[in-house]
Amino acid sequence: MSERIVTAVDTVVSPPVEGPWNVERIRADFPVLHQKVNGKPLVYLDNGASSQVPQVVIDRGSVYIEQEHSNIHRGVHYLSQRATTAYEGAREKVKRFINARESRECIFVRGATEGINLVMHGYGRKFIDAGDEIIISAMEHHANIVPWQMLCEEKGARLRVIPMNDAGELLIDEYEGLLNERTKLVGVTHVSNALGTINPIKEMIAQAHKYGVPVLIDGAQSAPHMPVDVQDLDCDFYVFSGHKMYAPTGSGIIYGKAELLERMNPFQGGGDMIRTVTFEKTTYADLPNKLEAGTPAIASQIGLGAAIDYLNSIGRQEAAAYEAELLRYATERVSAIEGVRIIGTAKHKASVLSFVIDDIHPHDIGTILDQEGIAVRAGHHCAQPVMQRFNVPATARASFAFYNTKEEIDVLAQTIEKVIEIFS
Amino acid sequence: MSELSELYQQVILDHNKKPRNFRKIESPTHTAEGHNPLCGDQLTIYLDLVNDEVKDVSFEGSGCAISKASASMMTQAVKGKSKQQVEDLFKGFHLMVTDDSETPEELGNLRIFEGVREFPVRVKCATLPWHTLHAAINKEELVSTE
Incomplete structure:
Protein backbone atom coordinates (compact mmCIF):
# COMPACT_ATOMS: atom_id res chain seq x y z
CA MET A 1 0.00 0.00 0.00
CA SER A 2 2.98 2.30 0.35
CA GLU A 3 2.75 3.41 -3.26
CA ARG A 4 -0.85 4.48 -2.84
CA ILE A 5 0.13 6.52 0.16
CA VAL A 6 2.45 8.50 -2.07
CA THR A 7 -0.38 9.22 -4.50
CA ALA A 8 -2.48 10.27 -1.54
CA VAL A 9 -0.35 13.27 -0.83
CA ASP A 10 0.28 14.51 -4.34
CA THR A 11 -2.20 13.80 -7.07
CA VAL A 12 -0.56 12.13 -10.03
CA VAL A 13 -1.75 13.69 -13.22
CA SER A 14 -0.82 13.36 -16.85
CA PRO A 15 1.89 15.64 -18.24
CA PRO A 16 0.79 18.80 -20.08
CA VAL A 17 -0.80 18.15 -23.43
CA GLU A 18 1.39 19.25 -26.30
CA GLY A 19 0.28 20.58 -29.64
CA PRO A 20 -3.36 21.28 -30.52
CA TRP A 21 -6.04 20.60 -27.92
CA ASN A 22 -6.55 16.85 -27.72
CA VAL A 23 -10.16 16.82 -26.63
CA GLU A 24 -10.56 13.05 -26.91
CA ARG A 25 -7.70 12.55 -24.51
CA ILE A 26 -9.23 15.06 -22.11
CA ARG A 27 -12.65 13.42 -22.36
CA ALA A 28 -11.14 10.10 -21.38
CA ASP A 29 -10.37 11.66 -17.98
CA PHE A 30 -14.08 12.25 -17.22
CA PRO A 31 -16.00 9.02 -16.61
CA VAL A 32 -19.43 10.67 -16.45
CA LEU A 33 -19.22 11.81 -20.06
CA HIS A 34 -19.24 8.28 -21.41
CA GLN A 35 -22.88 7.39 -20.94
CA LYS A 36 -26.12 7.49 -22.85
CA VAL A 37 -29.10 9.56 -21.84
CA ASN A 38 -32.45 8.62 -23.36
CA GLY A 39 -30.55 6.36 -25.71
CA LYS A 40 -28.32 9.19 -26.99
CA PRO A 41 -24.72 10.01 -26.09
CA LEU A 42 -24.71 12.53 -23.24
CA VAL A 43 -23.97 16.06 -24.42
CA TYR A 44 -23.22 17.89 -21.21
CA LEU A 45 -23.64 21.65 -21.67
CA ASP A 46 -24.58 22.66 -18.15
CA ASN A 47 -21.08 23.36 -16.89
CA GLY A 48 -22.09 26.78 -15.61
CA ALA A 49 -24.29 25.03 -13.04
CA SER A 50 -21.89 22.21 -12.21
CA SER A 51 -18.95 20.86 -14.15
CA GLN A 52 -17.87 17.22 -14.23
CA VAL A 53 -15.18 15.57 -12.14
CA PRO A 54 -12.08 13.91 -13.63
CA GLN A 55 -11.00 10.46 -12.45
CA VAL A 56 -7.92 11.79 -10.62
CA VAL A 57 -10.15 13.97 -8.46
CA ILE A 58 -12.54 11.10 -7.75
CA ASP A 59 -9.57 8.93 -6.83
CA ARG A 60 -8.14 11.53 -4.50
CA GLY A 61 -11.44 11.79 -2.62
CA SER A 62 -11.60 8.00 -2.43
CA VAL A 63 -8.07 7.79 -1.01
CA TYR A 64 -9.10 10.11 1.81
CA ILE A 65 -12.21 8.06 2.55
CA GLU A 66 -10.47 4.69 2.20
CA GLN A 67 -7.17 5.47 3.90
CA GLU A 68 -7.21 8.80 5.72
CA HIS A 69 -10.75 9.36 6.95
CA SER A 70 -10.49 11.19 10.26
CA ASN A 71 -10.87 14.68 11.60
CA ILE A 72 -8.33 17.44 10.94
CA HIS A 73 -6.40 19.81 13.20
CA ARG A 74 -7.13 17.95 16.42
CA GLY A 75 -5.74 14.44 16.38
CA VAL A 76 -2.33 13.37 17.53
CA HIS A 77 -2.84 10.13 15.69
CA TYR A 78 -1.53 9.09 12.33
CA LEU A 79 -4.70 9.31 10.25
CA SER A 80 -5.57 12.75 11.54
CA GLN A 81 -2.10 13.97 10.71
CA ARG A 82 -2.37 12.62 7.19
CA ALA A 83 -5.82 14.14 6.70
CA THR A 84 -4.58 17.48 8.04
CA THR A 85 -1.57 17.40 5.71
CA ALA A 86 -3.81 16.68 2.73
CA TYR A 87 -6.33 19.36 3.70
CA GLU A 88 -3.70 22.03 4.30
CA GLY A 89 -1.93 20.86 1.15
CA ALA A 90 -5.11 21.66 -0.78
CA ARG A 91 -5.06 25.16 0.74
CA GLU A 92 -1.49 25.63 -0.54
CA LYS A 93 -2.62 24.58 -4.01
CA VAL A 94 -5.45 27.11 -3.87
CA LYS A 95 -3.02 29.80 -2.80
CA ARG A 96 -0.82 29.15 -5.82
CA PHE A 97 -3.86 28.77 -8.11
CA ILE A 98 -5.08 32.32 -7.43
CA ASN A 99 -1.64 33.69 -6.50
CA ALA A 100 -2.59 34.74 -2.98
CA ARG A 101 0.23 36.10 -0.83
CA GLU A 102 -0.35 33.60 1.94
CA SER A 103 -2.34 30.41 2.30
CA ARG A 104 -4.11 31.75 5.42
CA GLU A 105 -5.87 34.18 3.09
CA CYS A 106 -7.68 31.23 1.51
CA ILE A 107 -10.67 30.20 3.61
CA PHE A 108 -12.46 26.97 2.81
CA VAL A 109 -16.22 27.37 2.42
CA ARG A 110 -18.82 25.09 0.91
CA GLY A 111 -19.21 27.25 -2.18
CA ALA A 112 -19.37 30.81 -3.49
CA THR A 113 -22.70 31.45 -1.78
CA GLU A 114 -21.29 30.61 1.63
CA GLY A 115 -18.21 32.71 0.91
CA ILE A 116 -20.29 35.81 0.14
CA ASN A 117 -22.39 35.22 3.25
CA LEU A 118 -19.19 34.93 5.26
CA VAL A 119 -18.10 38.39 4.08
CA MET A 120 -21.57 39.81 4.69
CA HIS A 121 -21.62 38.54 8.28
CA GLY A 122 -17.96 38.96 9.14
CA TYR A 123 -17.20 42.22 7.36
CA GLY A 124 -20.55 43.77 6.42
CA ARG A 125 -22.27 43.49 9.78
CA LYS A 126 -19.23 44.88 11.53
CA PHE A 127 -18.28 47.75 9.26
CA ILE A 128 -21.44 48.79 7.37
CA ASP A 129 -24.00 51.03 9.05
CA ALA A 130 -27.12 53.11 8.42
CA GLY A 131 -26.68 55.49 5.51
CA ASP A 132 -23.79 53.53 4.03
CA GLU A 133 -23.97 52.24 0.49
CA ILE A 134 -23.14 48.90 -1.12
CA ILE A 135 -22.69 48.74 -4.89
CA ILE A 136 -23.46 45.59 -6.87
CA SER A 137 -24.12 45.13 -10.58
CA ALA A 138 -27.25 44.46 -12.60
CA MET A 139 -25.94 41.05 -13.65
CA GLU A 140 -25.32 39.50 -10.24
CA HIS A 141 -26.35 35.98 -9.29
CA HIS A 142 -28.87 35.97 -6.42
CA ALA A 143 -25.96 34.88 -4.19
CA ASN A 144 -24.42 38.33 -4.63
CA ILE A 145 -27.70 40.20 -4.25
CA VAL A 146 -29.69 38.65 -1.43
CA PRO A 147 -27.02 38.71 1.34
CA TRP A 148 -26.47 42.44 0.70
CA GLN A 149 -30.19 43.13 0.69
CA MET A 150 -30.45 41.34 4.02
CA LEU A 151 -27.63 43.47 5.38
CA CYS A 152 -29.16 46.70 4.04
CA GLU A 153 -32.46 45.82 5.65
CA GLU A 154 -30.81 45.07 8.96
CA LYS A 155 -28.61 48.16 9.03
CA GLY A 156 -30.58 50.71 7.06
CA ALA A 157 -27.88 50.79 4.40
CA ARG A 158 -28.58 51.34 0.71
CA LEU A 159 -28.02 48.96 -2.19
CA ARG A 160 -27.00 50.61 -5.44
CA VAL A 161 -26.89 48.84 -8.78
CA ILE A 162 -24.53 49.38 -11.72
CA PRO A 163 -26.71 49.26 -14.86
CA MET A 164 -25.85 47.45 -18.09
CA ASN A 165 -26.51 47.99 -21.78
CA ASP A 166 -28.49 45.78 -24.16
CA ALA A 167 -25.43 43.68 -24.94
CA GLY A 168 -25.04 42.84 -21.27
CA GLU A 169 -22.05 45.09 -20.55
CA LEU A 170 -21.80 47.14 -17.38
CA LEU A 171 -21.92 50.91 -17.82
CA ILE A 172 -18.61 51.84 -16.28
CA ASP A 173 -19.28 55.59 -16.36
CA GLU A 174 -22.42 55.01 -14.30
CA TYR A 175 -20.42 52.88 -11.90
CA GLU A 176 -17.94 55.68 -11.36
CA GLY A 177 -20.87 57.99 -10.66
CA LEU A 178 -22.19 55.64 -7.98
CA LEU A 179 -18.94 55.57 -6.01
CA ASN A 180 -18.79 58.11 -3.22
CA GLU A 181 -17.67 58.56 0.38
CA ARG A 182 -20.73 56.62 1.62
CA THR A 183 -19.76 53.54 -0.40
CA LYS A 184 -18.53 50.81 1.93
CA LEU A 185 -18.31 47.78 -0.36
CA VAL A 186 -18.47 46.85 -4.05
CA GLY A 187 -19.58 43.33 -5.01
CA VAL A 188 -19.35 42.40 -8.67
CA THR A 189 -19.19 39.22 -10.68
CA HIS A 190 -16.13 38.49 -12.78
CA VAL A 191 -18.12 36.54 -15.39
CA SER A 192 -21.92 36.65 -15.58
CA ASN A 193 -23.48 33.20 -15.20
CA ALA A 194 -26.56 34.21 -17.19
CA LEU A 195 -24.92 36.25 -19.97
CA GLY A 196 -21.29 35.18 -20.11
CA THR A 197 -20.03 38.77 -19.93
CA ILE A 198 -16.46 39.18 -18.65
CA ASN A 199 -16.44 42.37 -16.60
CA PRO A 200 -13.43 44.75 -16.54
CA ILE A 201 -12.92 44.04 -12.86
CA LYS A 202 -9.31 45.19 -12.61
CA GLU A 203 -10.31 48.66 -13.71
CA MET A 204 -13.41 48.57 -11.46
CA ILE A 205 -11.35 47.54 -8.46
CA ALA A 206 -8.90 50.38 -9.04
CA GLN A 207 -11.84 52.84 -9.22
CA ALA A 208 -13.24 51.62 -5.90
CA HIS A 209 -9.84 51.79 -4.25
CA LYS A 210 -9.66 55.50 -5.06
CA TYR A 211 -12.44 55.84 -2.47
CA GLY A 212 -10.82 53.30 -0.14
CA VAL A 213 -13.66 50.85 -0.84
CA PRO A 214 -12.98 47.10 -0.69
CA VAL A 215 -14.19 44.98 -3.60
CA LEU A 216 -15.59 41.45 -3.53
CA ILE A 217 -15.33 39.53 -6.79
CA ASP A 218 -17.72 36.64 -7.44
CA GLY A 219 -15.42 34.28 -9.32
CA ALA A 220 -17.79 31.30 -9.55
CA GLN A 221 -17.80 31.53 -13.35
CA SER A 222 -14.25 32.79 -13.86
CA ALA A 223 -12.04 30.54 -11.72
CA PRO A 224 -12.92 27.47 -13.84
CA HIS A 225 -12.31 29.21 -17.15
CA MET A 226 -9.38 31.62 -16.93
CA PRO A 227 -6.20 32.17 -14.96
CA VAL A 228 -6.87 34.41 -11.97
CA ASP A 229 -4.25 36.41 -10.06
CA VAL A 230 -5.74 38.07 -6.99
CA GLN A 231 -2.62 40.17 -6.40
CA ASP A 232 -2.62 41.51 -9.93
CA LEU A 233 -6.36 42.24 -9.73
CA ASP A 234 -5.82 43.70 -6.26
CA CYS A 235 -9.29 42.49 -5.25
CA ASP A 236 -10.06 42.42 -1.55
CA PHE A 237 -12.22 39.29 -1.64
CA TYR A 238 -12.52 36.64 -4.35
CA VAL A 239 -14.92 33.74 -4.02
CA PHE A 240 -15.47 30.58 -6.06
CA SER A 241 -17.10 27.15 -5.94
CA GLY A 242 -15.27 23.86 -6.41
CA HIS A 243 -18.16 22.07 -8.08
CA LYS A 244 -18.04 24.49 -11.00
CA MET A 245 -14.36 23.78 -11.49
CA TYR A 246 -14.13 20.01 -11.72
CA ALA A 247 -14.19 19.31 -7.97
CA PRO A 248 -16.93 17.80 -5.79
CA THR A 249 -19.83 19.80 -4.35
CA GLY A 250 -19.23 21.25 -0.91
CA SER A 251 -15.85 22.70 -1.81
CA GLY A 252 -15.04 26.34 -2.36
CA ILE A 253 -12.92 29.29 -1.36
CA ILE A 254 -13.26 32.80 -0.11
CA TYR A 255 -9.98 34.60 -0.56
CA GLY A 256 -9.52 37.78 1.43
CA LYS A 257 -6.60 40.08 2.06
CA ALA A 258 -5.15 39.04 5.41
CA GLU A 259 -5.56 42.46 7.00
CA LEU A 260 -9.29 42.44 6.16
CA LEU A 261 -9.85 38.88 7.29
CA GLU A 262 -8.12 39.68 10.55
CA ARG A 263 -10.36 42.65 11.24
CA MET A 264 -13.51 40.64 10.47
CA ASN A 265 -15.78 38.95 12.95
CA PRO A 266 -16.02 35.17 12.76
CA PHE A 267 -18.83 33.89 10.52
CA GLN A 268 -19.85 30.85 12.55
CA GLY A 269 -18.86 29.91 16.08
CA GLY A 270 -17.86 26.44 17.12
CA GLY A 271 -15.02 24.00 17.16
CA ASP A 272 -11.71 24.67 15.41
CA MET A 273 -12.18 28.47 15.32
CA ILE A 274 -11.25 29.20 18.96
CA ARG A 275 -8.11 29.67 20.98
CA THR A 276 -9.67 29.45 24.45
CA VAL A 277 -13.22 29.08 25.65
CA THR A 278 -14.62 29.83 29.08
CA PHE A 279 -18.21 30.64 29.95
CA GLU A 280 -17.13 34.25 30.41
CA LYS A 281 -15.19 34.76 27.21
CA THR A 282 -13.90 33.10 24.08
CA THR A 283 -10.82 34.11 22.17
CA TYR A 284 -10.53 33.22 18.52
CA ALA A 285 -7.95 31.27 16.60
CA ASP A 286 -5.71 32.87 14.00
CA LEU A 287 -6.46 32.77 10.30
CA PRO A 288 -7.60 30.69 8.56
CA ASN A 289 -9.15 28.71 11.42
CA LYS A 290 -10.99 31.72 12.84
CA LEU A 291 -13.28 31.61 9.82
CA GLU A 292 -13.66 27.83 9.54
CA ALA A 293 -15.86 26.61 12.38
CA GLY A 294 -16.68 22.94 12.67
CA THR A 295 -15.54 19.98 10.60
CA PRO A 296 -15.38 21.01 6.94
CA ALA A 297 -16.09 18.94 3.81
CA ILE A 298 -12.61 17.43 4.00
CA ALA A 299 -12.90 14.99 1.10
CA SER A 300 -14.38 17.68 -1.15
CA GLN A 301 -11.75 20.29 -0.30
CA ILE A 302 -8.94 17.79 -0.86
CA GLY A 303 -10.72 17.07 -4.15
CA LEU A 304 -10.54 20.79 -4.97
CA GLY A 305 -6.78 20.61 -4.52
CA ALA A 306 -6.64 17.65 -6.90
CA ALA A 307 -8.80 19.51 -9.42
CA ILE A 308 -6.32 22.40 -9.33
CA ASP A 309 -3.48 19.94 -10.04
CA TYR A 310 -5.51 18.60 -12.93
CA LEU A 311 -6.19 22.07 -14.38
CA ASN A 312 -2.52 22.97 -14.14
CA SER A 313 -1.57 19.70 -15.85
CA ILE A 314 -3.76 20.30 -18.89
CA GLY A 315 -2.75 23.97 -19.18
CA MET B 1 -38.86 10.77 -29.58
CA SER B 2 -41.92 8.61 -28.70
CA GLU B 3 -42.32 9.89 -25.15
CA LEU B 4 -41.67 13.37 -26.41
CA SER B 5 -44.37 13.19 -29.03
CA GLU B 6 -46.68 11.99 -26.27
CA LEU B 7 -45.83 15.12 -24.27
CA TYR B 8 -46.02 17.61 -27.11
CA GLN B 9 -49.12 16.36 -28.87
CA GLN B 10 -50.81 18.50 -31.50
CA VAL B 11 -53.68 19.38 -29.16
CA ILE B 12 -51.25 20.68 -26.54
CA LEU B 13 -49.27 22.62 -29.12
CA ASP B 14 -52.50 24.10 -30.45
CA HIS B 15 -53.68 25.23 -27.01
CA ASN B 16 -50.24 26.69 -26.40
CA LYS B 17 -50.42 28.70 -29.57
CA LYS B 18 -54.08 29.70 -29.22
CA PRO B 19 -54.96 29.47 -25.55
CA ARG B 20 -58.73 29.46 -24.90
CA ASN B 21 -60.29 31.77 -22.30
CA PHE B 22 -57.04 33.73 -22.29
CA ARG B 23 -58.47 37.01 -20.99
CA LYS B 24 -59.33 38.89 -17.87
CA ILE B 25 -62.75 38.77 -16.20
CA GLU B 26 -63.52 42.29 -15.06
CA SER B 27 -65.19 41.64 -11.69
CA PRO B 28 -64.50 38.03 -10.84
CA THR B 29 -65.89 36.54 -7.64
CA HIS B 30 -62.61 34.70 -7.15
CA THR B 31 -59.05 35.16 -8.34
CA ALA B 32 -55.61 33.77 -7.52
CA GLU B 33 -52.07 34.05 -8.82
CA GLY B 34 -49.79 31.06 -9.37
CA HIS B 35 -46.00 30.95 -9.70
CA ASN B 36 -43.55 28.26 -10.59
CA PRO B 37 -40.24 29.92 -9.71
CA LEU B 38 -38.28 27.00 -11.13
CA CYS B 39 -39.11 27.94 -14.71
CA GLY B 40 -40.72 31.34 -14.33
CA ASP B 41 -44.27 30.26 -15.14
CA GLN B 42 -46.80 32.66 -13.73
CA LEU B 43 -50.53 32.90 -14.28
CA THR B 44 -53.64 34.52 -12.86
CA ILE B 45 -56.93 32.66 -12.72
CA TYR B 46 -60.19 34.60 -12.81
CA LEU B 47 -63.34 32.86 -11.70
CA ASP B 48 -67.02 33.73 -11.57
CA LEU B 49 -68.58 31.33 -9.13
CA VAL B 50 -72.36 31.74 -8.80
CA ASN B 51 -74.29 29.44 -6.47
CA ASP B 52 -71.27 27.14 -6.34
CA GLU B 53 -71.24 26.81 -10.13
CA VAL B 54 -68.50 27.99 -12.47
CA LYS B 55 -70.28 30.57 -14.58
CA ASP B 56 -67.10 31.83 -16.21
CA VAL B 57 -63.38 31.14 -15.86
CA SER B 58 -60.32 32.58 -17.59
CA PHE B 59 -56.60 33.05 -17.20
CA GLU B 60 -53.71 35.31 -18.10
CA GLY B 61 -49.98 34.95 -17.73
CA SER B 62 -46.89 33.48 -19.30
CA GLY B 63 -45.38 30.06 -19.15
CA CYS B 64 -44.22 26.99 -20.98
CA ALA B 65 -46.37 25.09 -23.46
CA ILE B 66 -47.39 22.52 -20.87
CA SER B 67 -48.63 25.05 -18.31
CA LYS B 68 -50.35 27.21 -20.89
CA ALA B 69 -52.12 24.31 -22.59
CA SER B 70 -53.06 22.87 -19.23
CA ALA B 71 -54.58 26.19 -18.15
CA SER B 72 -56.40 26.57 -21.44
CA MET B 73 -57.92 23.08 -21.37
CA MET B 74 -58.72 23.38 -17.69
CA THR B 75 -60.85 26.46 -18.27
CA GLN B 76 -62.79 24.57 -20.91
CA ALA B 77 -63.20 21.54 -18.67
CA VAL B 78 -64.49 23.33 -15.59
CA LYS B 79 -66.91 25.82 -17.12
CA GLY B 80 -70.44 25.00 -15.99
CA LYS B 81 -69.21 22.52 -13.37
CA SER B 82 -70.09 22.66 -9.68
CA LYS B 83 -67.48 23.51 -7.10
CA GLN B 84 -67.41 19.88 -6.00
CA GLN B 85 -66.99 18.63 -9.58
CA VAL B 86 -64.05 21.02 -10.06
CA GLU B 87 -62.37 19.72 -6.91
CA ASP B 88 -62.88 16.14 -8.13
CA LEU B 89 -61.34 16.97 -11.50
CA PHE B 90 -58.38 18.63 -9.72
CA LYS B 91 -57.78 15.49 -7.66
CA GLY B 92 -58.18 13.23 -10.69
CA PHE B 93 -55.81 15.36 -12.80
CA HIS B 94 -53.21 15.50 -10.07
CA LEU B 95 -53.33 11.74 -9.61
CA MET B 96 -53.08 11.16 -13.38
CA VAL B 97 -49.82 13.08 -13.77
CA THR B 98 -48.18 11.76 -10.62
CA ASP B 99 -49.38 8.17 -10.44
CA ASP B 100 -48.98 5.21 -12.77
CA SER B 101 -52.49 3.84 -12.20
CA GLU B 102 -55.13 3.86 -14.92
CA THR B 103 -56.53 7.26 -15.73
CA PRO B 104 -60.28 7.61 -15.03
CA GLU B 105 -62.57 8.21 -18.01
CA GLU B 106 -64.15 11.20 -16.28
CA LEU B 107 -61.12 13.34 -17.09
CA GLY B 108 -62.23 13.37 -20.73
CA ASN B 109 -59.82 15.15 -23.06
CA LEU B 110 -57.67 16.20 -20.11
CA ARG B 111 -56.28 12.67 -20.39
CA ILE B 112 -53.99 14.06 -23.06
CA PHE B 113 -51.74 15.20 -20.19
CA GLU B 114 -51.15 11.63 -19.05
CA GLY B 115 -47.75 11.68 -20.79
CA VAL B 116 -46.52 14.33 -18.37
CA ARG B 117 -45.99 11.63 -15.73
CA GLU B 118 -42.97 10.49 -17.77
CA PHE B 119 -41.41 13.92 -17.20
CA PRO B 120 -41.29 14.44 -13.43
CA VAL B 121 -39.83 17.96 -13.63
CA ARG B 122 -42.73 19.03 -15.82
CA VAL B 123 -45.50 17.82 -13.48
CA LYS B 124 -45.50 21.19 -11.73
CA CYS B 125 -46.03 22.95 -15.05
CA ALA B 126 -49.15 20.91 -15.77
CA THR B 127 -50.59 21.19 -12.27
CA LEU B 128 -49.85 24.90 -11.66
CA PRO B 129 -53.15 26.08 -13.23
CA TRP B 130 -55.11 23.52 -11.22
CA HIS B 131 -53.41 24.45 -7.95
CA THR B 132 -54.12 28.09 -8.74
CA LEU B 133 -57.77 27.40 -9.53
CA HIS B 134 -58.07 25.40 -6.32
CA ALA B 135 -56.58 28.34 -4.42
CA ALA B 136 -58.97 30.77 -6.09
CA ILE B 137 -61.98 28.68 -5.12
CA ASN B 138 -60.70 28.44 -1.58
CA LYS B 139 -59.90 32.14 -1.44
CA GLU B 140 -56.16 31.79 -1.18
CA GLU B 141 -54.56 34.51 -3.24
CA LEU B 142 -51.10 33.26 -4.03
CA VAL B 143 -49.76 29.80 -4.71
CA SER B 144 -46.41 28.50 -5.67
CA THR B 145 -45.56 25.05 -6.94
CA GLU B 146 -41.95 25.31 -5.84
Missing part, protein backbone atom coordinates in the same frame (compact mmCIF):
# COMPACT_ATOMS: atom_id res chain seq x y z
CA ARG A 316 -5.14 26.70 -18.11
CA GLN A 317 -4.27 29.06 -20.96
CA GLU A 318 -4.71 26.30 -23.52
CA ALA A 319 -8.03 25.24 -22.00
CA ALA A 320 -9.25 28.84 -22.02
CA ALA A 321 -8.23 29.27 -25.66
CA TYR A 322 -10.07 26.08 -26.64
CA GLU A 323 -13.20 27.15 -24.74
CA ALA A 324 -13.11 30.54 -26.47
CA GLU A 325 -13.09 28.76 -29.82
CA LEU A 326 -16.02 26.55 -28.71
CA LEU A 327 -18.02 29.63 -27.68
CA ARG A 328 -17.25 31.35 -30.97
CA TYR A 329 -18.37 28.30 -32.94
CA ALA A 330 -21.53 27.79 -30.84
CA THR A 331 -22.48 31.46 -31.14
CA GLU A 332 -22.06 31.28 -34.90
CA ARG A 333 -24.08 28.04 -35.25
CA VAL A 334 -26.91 28.90 -32.88
CA SER A 335 -27.39 32.53 -33.87
CA ALA A 336 -27.68 31.45 -37.52
CA ILE A 337 -30.91 29.58 -36.72
CA GLU A 338 -33.96 31.65 -37.65
CA GLY A 339 -36.05 32.63 -34.63
CA VAL A 340 -33.21 32.25 -32.13
CA ARG A 341 -32.02 35.28 -30.18
CA ILE A 342 -28.83 35.29 -28.13
CA ILE A 343 -29.17 37.00 -24.74
CA GLY A 344 -25.83 38.48 -23.79
CA THR A 345 -23.74 39.70 -26.69
CA ALA A 346 -20.93 41.43 -24.84
CA LYS A 347 -17.63 41.91 -26.64
CA HIS A 348 -15.80 39.94 -23.95
CA LYS A 349 -17.52 36.71 -23.06
CA ALA A 350 -16.66 33.33 -21.58
CA SER A 351 -18.22 29.92 -21.68
CA VAL A 352 -21.92 30.87 -21.66
CA LEU A 353 -24.45 30.95 -24.51
CA SER A 354 -27.90 32.05 -23.33
CA PHE A 355 -30.68 32.09 -25.89
CA VAL A 356 -34.40 32.33 -26.41
CA ILE A 357 -36.59 31.21 -29.29
CA ASP A 358 -39.64 33.19 -30.44
CA ASP A 359 -42.84 31.84 -28.84
CA ILE A 360 -41.16 28.79 -27.30
CA HIS A 361 -40.61 28.73 -23.57
CA PRO A 362 -37.07 27.76 -22.48
CA HIS A 363 -38.48 25.00 -20.32
CA ASP A 364 -39.92 23.31 -23.40
CA ILE A 365 -36.59 23.76 -25.18
CA GLY A 366 -34.82 22.13 -22.21
CA THR A 367 -37.16 19.13 -22.15
CA ILE A 368 -36.78 18.46 -25.86
CA LEU A 369 -32.98 18.86 -25.75
CA ASP A 370 -32.89 16.47 -22.79
CA GLN A 371 -34.74 13.84 -24.80
CA GLU A 372 -31.84 14.01 -27.24
CA GLY A 373 -29.33 13.60 -24.43
CA ILE A 374 -28.37 17.29 -24.27
CA ALA A 375 -28.13 18.85 -20.80
CA VAL A 376 -28.69 22.60 -20.71
CA ARG A 377 -30.13 24.86 -18.06
CA ALA A 378 -33.54 26.38 -18.68
CA GLY A 379 -34.77 29.02 -16.29
CA HIS A 380 -33.76 32.29 -14.72
CA HIS A 381 -30.28 31.07 -13.70
CA CYS A 382 -30.69 32.53 -10.20
CA ALA A 383 -30.47 35.93 -11.86
CA GLN A 384 -34.08 37.13 -12.04
CA PRO A 385 -33.09 40.82 -12.38
CA VAL A 386 -31.13 39.89 -15.53
CA MET A 387 -34.25 38.25 -16.96
CA GLN A 388 -36.28 41.37 -16.12
CA ARG A 389 -33.63 43.59 -17.74
CA PHE A 390 -33.91 41.65 -20.99
CA ASN A 391 -37.68 41.28 -20.65
CA VAL A 392 -37.67 37.48 -20.90
CA PRO A 393 -39.18 35.06 -18.35
CA ALA A 394 -36.21 32.74 -18.68
CA THR A 395 -33.54 31.63 -21.13
CA ALA A 396 -32.03 28.36 -22.25
CA ARG A 397 -28.32 28.31 -21.47
CA ALA A 398 -25.59 26.17 -22.92
CA SER A 399 -22.37 26.53 -20.96
CA PHE A 400 -19.15 24.97 -22.12
CA ALA A 401 -16.09 23.29 -20.68
CA PHE A 402 -12.81 22.24 -22.28
CA TYR A 403 -14.11 18.67 -22.71
CA ASN A 404 -16.96 19.71 -25.01
CA THR A 405 -16.58 19.29 -28.75
CA LYS A 406 -17.68 21.06 -31.90
CA GLU A 407 -19.60 17.89 -32.80
CA GLU A 408 -21.63 18.33 -29.62
CA ILE A 409 -22.40 21.90 -30.64
CA ASP A 410 -23.58 20.58 -34.01
CA VAL A 411 -25.95 18.23 -32.17
CA LEU A 412 -27.17 21.18 -30.10
CA ALA A 413 -27.83 23.30 -33.20
CA GLN A 414 -29.61 20.47 -35.02
CA THR A 415 -31.81 19.77 -32.01
CA ILE A 416 -32.72 23.44 -31.63
CA GLU A 417 -33.91 23.28 -35.23
CA LYS A 418 -35.98 20.24 -34.29
CA VAL A 419 -37.54 22.16 -31.37
CA ILE A 420 -38.60 24.91 -33.76
CA GLU A 421 -40.03 22.32 -36.13
CA ILE A 422 -42.12 20.68 -33.36
CA PHE A 423 -43.58 24.02 -32.37
CA SER A 424 -44.12 25.35 -35.89
